[in-house]
Amino acid sequence: MITVEEARATVLAGIGVLEPERVSALESIGRVLAADIVSDIDVAPFDNSAMDGYAVRFADVANASEDAPVRLRVVEHVPAGAFPAMPVGPGEATRIMTGAPVPEGADAVVMVERTAEEEDGAVAVIMASVREGENIRRKAEDVRRGEVVLAAGEVVGPAAVGLLAAVGAAQPLVYRKPRVAIVATGDELVAIDEYPGPGKIRNSNSYSLAAQVLDAGGEPVVLDVARDNFDDTVAILSRAPEFDLMVSTGGVSMGDYDVVKDVLERIGTMDFWKVAMRPGAPQTHGTIGGTPFFGLPGNPTSTMVGFELFVRPVVLKMAGHTALDRPRHTAVLAHDVKKKPDRRYFLRARATRQSDGTYVAALSGAQSSAMLTSMHHANCLLVLPEGESFFPAGATAECIRIDRKEGSE
Structure with missing residues (x-):
């Protein structure tokens, strides 16, 4: 039986990043960039208005107010998407919409709410002064042509997708999603849309694992159930x-029909079989034909905890991520907790932030490894180390935040 740290180091040791591929800008959300994104234009590409209103000369409206409005002749209307044809001269203004290019001669925009119209819009009545440059978004104030706007290794988020679109990166190069085969084992399993008869249960583990793969950024492929015999398990x-x-x-x-370990030893190589942890001490890892293989326990919570600790970081690393650890923090126990001292416990718990910034953690339900409800209600795994058996209320323990992404706080 090996430690959690030894198991984690072993599973990550031989893992490399998958080859890159080009995807659409929208499909790149959550993916890791494999190459820099360089802008082919200035953003903004021209000076443009930040407001609906009037493009004016600052010198004409410097002293404008409601008590002493300034009247200007409107020479043109410029909507977004059009380009001004007329410059703005002394005593003139251009009616302008948000995003439209600022005409030559104008050096400020007065928002429409501070204006009025006369002579059917031919005259703009300016009732407030503005600063020179006010309400004008300058050319290249966000991005300059040739600038690296997104660097290789960055994770693409919603704002990054917008940047990709703004700079014309329609097909960014990202690392490929790992394709993860999921195999549930057991003669007792039936499909989720089948009513389980005597001695049968629905195959929930394939679905929770597939969901975990998706959440980690992988592509799950659920295979047929491997029945409890050697040949069927070998075939799958x-x-x-x-x-x-x-x-x-x-x-x-160690059951009479638990054949995965024997099959792995026959058709592949095995690195370890047991980890000093609970739930889920029987954690099997090795390779089959060069492909990393994880044999997780069958109890639902043991399966999910094993995935969190060992499989998720592998999926992330394959997809190009460098942040492989969920955020952790200490929390004060809300109640006494007992455990066996021979292994590390990962208990389903809920951590609540207090007004002073500290956290209090309480178990989220029964800790049987067969029960999924406490995993559903948990926002963290409460880590209780080896060598101790009693943790009183008020003691502190580490929490792994399963509700937060790697690299966040």
């Missing part, structure tokens, strides 16, 4: 080389 696990990663659930313990 032998498909591992078709994928970047394979994850099975169940069949890794």
